Amino acid sequence: MLAKPVPELPEGDLLFEPKWDGFRCIVFRDHDEVVLGSRNERPLTRYFPELVEAIRTGFPQRCVVDGEIVVASPEGRADFDLLSQRIHPAGSRIRRLAAELPASFVAFDLLALDDRALLEAPLRDRRALLDRHLADLRTGLHRSPATTDRALAAHWFARFEGAGIDGVMAKPIEGTYEPGRRVQYKLKHRRSADCVVGGFRMHRTGDGVGSLLLGLHDHAGILHHVGVATSFSATRRVQLIAELSPYLDDALADHPWRAWADPATPTTGRMPGTVSRWSGDRDGAWTPVRPERVCEVAYDQLQGDRFRHPTRFVRWRPDKRPGECTYDQLEPVASCGLAEVFAATGS
Secondary structure (H helix, E strand, O other): OEEEEEEOOOOOEEOOOOOOOOOOEEEEEOOOEEEEOOOOOOHHHOOOOOHHHHEEEEEEOEEEEEEEEEEEOOOEEEOOHHHOOOOOOHHEEEEEEEEHOEEEEEEEEEEEEEEEEEOOOOOOHHHHHHHHHHOOOOOEEEEEEOOOHHHHHHHHHHHHHHHHOOOEEEEEEOOOOOOOOEEEEEOOOOOOEEEEEEEEEEEEOOOOOOEEEEEEEEOOOEEEEEEEEEEOOOHHHHHHHHHHHOOOOOOOOOOOOOHHHOOOOOOOOOOOOOOOOOOOOOOOEEEEEEEEEEEEEEEEEEEEEEEOOOOOEEEEEOOOOOHOHHHHOOOOOOOOOHHHHOOOOOO
């Protein structure tokens, strides 16, 4: 079951929950058999052995539970990078990470219990059953806080961002469970930043720009790759090629990322256009441009020193110099930990 973005918290007969930033996961338990399935049907079971064991002893013997897998950083924030490291072929590495930084499963919906399918039951009833049958959970298992109080949800939206929470979900409390349909709502944090364009990656069709590679300067003046801007229309992709072509000449001569243009050159840090564990077959080739153009992008949150998700291109900023694009412009977020989120109570 999915959600569509909204510009503000909706009103109505809704159940509000934190929007977790992890791997969406549906747990299937049948006595000792436990299967963790991702939203895109990739198997997750082998990557989280500590959760499998916790579920065997903490969940009802036969159930299907919808939720999210998260990993907390040493500082107590949800950390998607640490979570992504668990998707690894080596069993020894998985076991080591499971012991060092164990994952948590956050349950927010109950889809089946014993022999009863609950997809046609209203969320109000499903949540009541979830609270009743998952009342006493062991370490690593949590029930998501939930409330019908819109003001409390607004407080969660502001307060829990410091814990790495994406925003707030709003779910029709009388709604049934509709797989694949966007009949729920999500409000995510949105901000803007002025970034240097240091290069681009071609669209997978070969027809224009697929993504812009973005940079920000630190206090020492070093330009760091911080993410990408994506989701251009077919027309805009072609326009961007024309707009960036004057900056192709001698682009690598003094480019701060020039070492990354040679795949054989050892480098440190995250290279522009590198692939993730989920998209290892994607072409990471990128085209450098002279880092002289500035654009404004909309983003939701930071993960460490870069944007957590792809950003949205807003406009070119010819009035801005590249040197003005620094980390200082980014809005600080009040400190908060996942422990505070797990301990929150609703109404």
